[in-house]
Amino acid sequence: MKPATNQLVEHFFRHESANLVAVLTRAFGIRRINLVEDMVQVAMLEAMHAWKQRGVPENPAAWIHRVAKNRILDYLRREKTYEKAITLSGQSIDEQESIVDQWLEEEQLPDSLLRMIFVCCHPSLERKTQIALTLKTLCGFGISEIARGLLLPNETVKKRIQRAKNSLAESNVRIELPSADQLTQRLDVVHDVLYLMFNEGYSTSHGTEPIRDDICEEAARLCYLLCESPFSAPTTKALLALLLFHAARFDARTDEAGTIILLEDQDRSKWDHRLICAAQSWLAKSKSDQPTTFHLEAAIAMQHCIAPSVEETNWDTIVILYSRLLQLRESPIYTLNRAIAVGQAGHTREAMAQLQSLQNHEEMKHYLLLDCALARMYELDGNTAKAIDSYLIALPKAVAPHEKEVLEKKLRKLTE
Numbered sequence: 001m002k003p004a005t006n007q008l009v010e011h012f013f014r015h016e017s018a019n020l021v022a023v024l025t026r027a028f029g030i031r032r033i034n035l036v037e038d039m040v041q042v043a044m045l046e047a048m049h050a051w052k053q054r055g056v057p058e059n060p061a062a063w064i065h066r067v068a069k070n071r072i073l074d075y076l077r078r079e080k081t082y083e084k085a086i087t088l089s090g091q092s093i094d095e096q097e098s099i100v101d102q103w104l105e106e107e108q109l110p111d112s113l114l115r116m117i118f119v120c121c122h123p124s125l126e127r128k129t130q131i132a133l134t135l136k137t138l139c140g141f142g143i144s145e146i147a148r149g150l151l152l153p154n155e156t157v158k159k160r161i162q163r164a165k166n167s168l169a170e171s172n173v174r175i176e177l178p179s180a181d182q183l184t185q186r187l188d189v190v191h192d193v194l195y196l197m198f199n200e201g202y203s204t205s206h207g208t209e210p211i212r213d214d215i216c217e218e219a220a221r222l223c224y225l226l227c228e229s230p231f232s233a234p235t236t237k238a239l240l241a242l243l244l245f246h247a248a249r250f251d252a253r254t255d256e257a258g259t260i261i262l263l264e265d266q267d268r269s270k271w272d273h274r275l276i277c278a279a280q281s282w283l284a285k286s287k288s289d290q291p292t293t294f295h296l297e298a299a300i301a302m303q304h305c306i307a308p309s310v311e312e313t314n315w316d317t318i319v320i321l322y323s324r325l326l327q328l329r330e331s332p333i334y335t336l337n338r339a340i341a342v343g344q345a346g347h348t349r350e351a352m353a354q355l356q357s358l359q360n361h362e363e364m365k366h367y368l369l370l371d372c373a374l375a376r377m378y379e380l381d382g383n384t385a386k387a388i389d390s391y392l393i394a395l396p397k398a399v400a401p402h403e404k405e406v407l408e409k410k411l412r413k414l415t416e
Contacts, residue, residue, distance in 0.1 A: 013044050013140055015218065015221075016061050016064055016065070017040050017044070017140050018113060018116075018138040018139065018140070018218075018222075019065075019104070019109050019112070019113060020036075020040045020043070020064070020065060020068050020104075021033075021036055021037060021040055021116065021137055021138060022109075022112040022113045022115065022116035022138065022175075023100060023103045023104050023109070023112045024036040024039070024040070024068065024069070024072055024100065025116060025119075025175060026103065026112050026115060026116065026175040027096060027099060027100045027103065028072065028076065028096075029172070029175075030119065030165075030168045030169055030172065030173050030174075030175065031169040031172065032072075033137070033165055033168075033169070034165060035072065035075065036072060037137070039068050039071040039072040039075070040068050042067075042068070042071050043064050043067040043068035043071060044064070046067050047060070047063065047064055047067070065104050069097070069100050069101075069104070073096075073097055110225055110228075110229070112175075113138070113222075113225065114177060114225065114226070114229055114231070115175045115176060115177055116137070116138060116175060117134060117138060117190055117193075117222070117226075118176075118177060118178050118186050118190070119168070119173055119175055119176075120133045120134035120137055120138060120193075121134060121186050121189035121190050121193070122168060122173055123182065123185060123186065124167060124168075124171065124173075125164050125167065125168075126160075127189060127192075128150050128152065128160070129160045129161070129163070129164045130164075130189045130193075131146075131150060131189065131192055131193050131196060132146050132150060132152075132157050132160050132161050132164070133160075133161055133164045133165070134189075134190075134193045135193060135196065135197060136161050138222075139193075139197050139215075139218060139219075141197075141200065143157050143158050143161075145200055146161075148200070148399075150196070177231070178231075183231060184233075187231065187233055187235070187236070188235075190226065191235055191236065191239050191294065194219050194222055194223045194226075194239060194243075195219075195239060195242075195294070197215065197218070197219040197222075198215070198216050198219035198220065198243050198246070200215060201213070201215025201216035201217075201218075201219060202216055202246060213250065216243070216246075216247055216250075217247075219243060220240065220243045220244065220247060223236065223239055223240045223243055224240060227240050227282070234285075234286045234287065234288035234292075234295075235286070235288075235292045235294055235295070236286075237282045237283070237285045237286035238282075238283060238286035238288075238291075238292060238294040238295040238298050239294045239298075240279075240282045241279045241280070241282040241283035241286060241298040241301075241302075242279075242294055242297050242298035242301055244275050244276075244278050244279035244282065245275075245276065245279040245298060245301035245302055245304075245305050246301060247272070247275055248271050248272040248273070248275035248276045248279065248305060249266065249271050249272075249305070250272070251270045251271070251272065252266040252267050252268065252270035252271055253266065258402070259402065259405045259406065259409065260402050260403075260405070260406045262406065262410075263304070263310060264310045268308070268309070271305065276302075276305045276306070279298070279301075279302070279305070280302065283295075283298050283299070283302065286298075291324075292328070293325055293328055293329055296321050296322075296324055296325045296328070297325070299321050300318055300321045300322070303317055303318050303321075310344070313344070315341050315342075315344045315345035315346075316345055318341040318344075318345075319338060319341045319342055319345060322334055322337055322338035322341060323338065325338075326338065332358055332361050332363055332364050332367075335354065335358060336355065336358060336364070336367075336369065336370060336373055338354075339351045339354035339355050339358075339373065339377075340373050340376065340377075342354065343376070343377045343380055344380070348377050348380045348381040349381070351377050352374065352377045352378075352381070355370065355373055355374050355377065356374070358370055366397055367397075368394050368397040368398055368399075368403065371390050371391070371393045371394035371397065372390070372391070372394050372407070374390045375387045375388075375390035375391045375394065375410070378390060379414070384414055387414055388411060388414050388415065391407055391410055391411050391414070392411070394407055395407050395408070395411075
């Protein structure tokens with residue numbers, strides 16, 4: 001198959017599989033979620049074969065919807081227990097098919113998608129299990145990508161997802177929207193899922209592309225969908241602002257060869273100022289008496305986006321914002337980023353001491369960016385030899401090819 005067709009199929013898998021899984025699971029029940037996912041996968045494989053032979057149809061989404069729907073209905077027609085259940089409910093399979101067609105209409109899709117997001121975030125499941133299930137079911141992530149995002153072993157994630165599906169099926173959980181008393185708890189999980197999803201796309205652990213625009217776009221799209229729904233909260237709007245501030249820098253984050261360009265080397269004229277304005281607007285709409293971590297992270301991202309250069313960035317404000325974040329949630333990552341801001345504000349020795357203390361933290365011992373941050377502080381302090389040593393320590397910890405490329409580029413630059 002031509003590369004362009006492959007990309008189109010992948011694009012539609014990311015953007016349409018969530019719709020299909022949501023609608024078909026809503027129609028045929030959570031007990032059949034594995035069957036639904038299998039049939040969606042079959043539809044994608046059929047698309048690859050058919051489009052290779054006959055070309056891409058005029059409406060690819062409708063084509064995939066029809067194939068996935070037909071495959072699951074063909075299967076269910078052979079399932080006597082399903083036929084009996086349909087008869088008892090007073091419906092026929094043809095009537096069920098009509099309902100599916102109705103729910104697959106463009107204006108009906110958001111409702112099914114929102115229902116499925118909240119089902120994946122069911123309160124009977126553990127937090128990380130809720131996140132893993134949503135990433136797998138509605139976002140098309142692989143097990144290894146989810147494992148990296150949640151800092152869990154692959155096998156643990158695989159078992160959690162299957163146990164979650166079994167638990168929801170045994171409880172026969174209905175595909176419905178949360179009640180008012182459940183909303184806050186369920187929204188918190190959805191926000192975490194979208195945040196992790198965007199981060200995975202922004203610096204992916206899969207493949208050779210340093211940025212997967214489709215993953216990031218899907219996270220922002222789902223967040224926008226939530227913002228436009230009756231379930232939107234100030235935190236939802238702050239999260240969307242944060243995602244848009246980061247997305248605004250996409251075009252400047254890689255060179256023509258696809259290698260990551262660090263913040264200090266980016267051409268800021270390539271930043272998307274329309275997205276920055278949109279992000280500022282959503283951040284303004286998110287005003288709250290109790291700012292969340294997403295509010296503060298969005299405020300930090302805005303400081304980067306409105307600064308003319310790294311040197312002219314308001315690092316003192318960023319240090320204050322990270323201090324407020326640490327008051328809300330103790331996190332070695334926030335501590336790391338605050339230390340970087342302290343160093344960029346001109347206090348490199350203080351920053352080094354903070355970063356070195358993090359080396360004793362269990363979660364940070366193998367964390368690539370800690371070594372990179374130390375190297376950056378040595379650079380700012382004029383100690384090139386120690387900067388090189390820190391980058392050399394970081395190099396074996398790089399997982400993705402683009403991470404190795406960035407480090408090797410930095411080492412070449414410093415050596416020269």
